[in-house]
Amino acid sequence: MTLLELLDYASVFVFALTGALVASRAQLDIVGFAFVAALTATGGGTVRDVILDRNPVFWVAEPGFIAVAVAASAVVFFSAHLLESRLRVLTWLDALALAVAVPAGTGVAMTLGHGAAVVLLMGVATGCLGGLMRDVVCNEVPLVLKQGELYVTAAFAGAAAALVAAQVMPQGAALLVCAAVTLVLRAGSLLFGWQLPVYRSRPPRR
Amino acid sequence: MTLLELLDYASVFVFALTGALVASRAQLDIVGFAFVAALTATGGGTVRDVILDRNPVFWVAEPGFIAVAVAASAVVFFSAHLLESRLRVLTWLDALALAVAVPAGTGVAMTLGHGAAVVLLMGVATGCLGGLMRDVVCNEVPLVLKQGELYVTAAFAGAAAALVAAQVMPQGAALLVCAAVTLVLRAGSLLFGWQLPVYRSRPPRR
């Protein structure tokens, strides 16, 4: 298995866990869990593959991805009641999923020989769109656009770090740098409140 | 006309009726009806064709599909006020649309020679995504994810039945089995409350 496949598998598994957790908040049945899990898990990578005209789409080429997503949803269906706070676990699994999905998108775009702008966008899109679909479909406030947190910024910084790192090291190592930068920024935001200045409709008065 | 085209036409027509009914709840004008109807009617099949790289997309190859969706939206615009309960009619038309869209997706994936996992997912996606787009865009609670009803489950069971049936009968007959299984499960859920156990955040106390 290549590193890119491994990143796709990790991203599918962890995003599927988050999708199933959101399904548990909506009190769906086990097939509903699998549906939301599969949508979340494959959404970002499917958009990536369709936009880059990568044929076949990753989970059509290798249906093991679907099996992983279904297995993840079953795990959550039978164990989520053991969790103290599902929202907390959801937020942290989502952070972990972001940190593997961004290098998965970045790596595919690099391997196909795209320029920096497309690589950056594919990293951000692969990382962010699955979770965005999950939250829009289940009518949750999207984690991706939560005010005062680093999310898209963490994805963007990770993809940018991969581009820089790939100048001085092999692509595989650069993708690990990407994962680390994304995770550190997202985790720092959750733990320590790291954020960029947000827009305010009026400048602060003196 | 092949059976697959017939299923696509039926799915477009009935899903367009449901889209127009949702547009009537939002009090749109007749062009708004046609827009929501066309989005609902073509959404699932478009995702199917894009993911399976089926070129051209079904309604680009044969614009008669668009004419059917527009005609359906006009019918609803001028007659919906005659209905006793639009929500009830919407729910049942949606069930019927699901029962033709699932075999439409299943059949295309089978004909292209895909394996069981992709066939199952294409059946579910073709059946469920048009209605999901309709409800998300019009800010309705998605029928697809309504708690305590069989919806994704009916689609999944129908696609699975088609896979099994195709081992012992021609594909056309297997798709009719698929439609029947989907419709019976969805209708049984609406009429008799059939459902799978839903997730509860705590196990029942003794």
Place this chain on the structure above:
Amino acid sequence: MTLLELLDYASVFVFALTGALVASRAQLDIVGFAFVAALTATGGGTVRDVILDRNPVFWVAEPGFIAVAVAASAVVFFSAHLLESRLRVLTWLDALALAVAVPAGTGVAMTLGHGAAVVLLMGVATGCLGGLMRDVVCNEVPLVLKQGELYVTAAFAGAAAALVAAQVMPQGAALLVCAAVTLVLRAGSLLFGWQLPVYRSRPPRR
């Protein structure tokens, strides 16, 4: 630069301004602005290119589009507080964006040799879907489906005007007619309340 590229650039720039304005209402940071701006700016054209199997997608072929969207989001981030009414500016920029995106979609479909139905739908889809994604993702009431306004109708009439005009003049001139018809109808709706009859659940009593 061809006229079609110019229309795509104008559409990306103005839709990005509207996306950034919606991001300002959600009080996102500057990367969040760029994310919503890029989604809004590229959404409609990406759907168009994927459905028409136009490879590569316009902004993958020419990353200058992304630079334009990012620049537009920075402009809004640092200047939106100067506006008297962001909603008013948003609505008018959105009308302008619609009036360049509809000919952008219409023109591409015409150039690829598609028939009237596909040209009409690609005009409407390219014009409407980016703004629809923006509003759905940011949980705003979609401008596209606002009751009692011409929006989809303006897009549809513009695309239809292009089809008729192209019979008697060069395609470039026909696309300018398309832009003018779309803008006049949308602006007339905003200024003078032009609208089509909307659906009412009961006919007026005598």
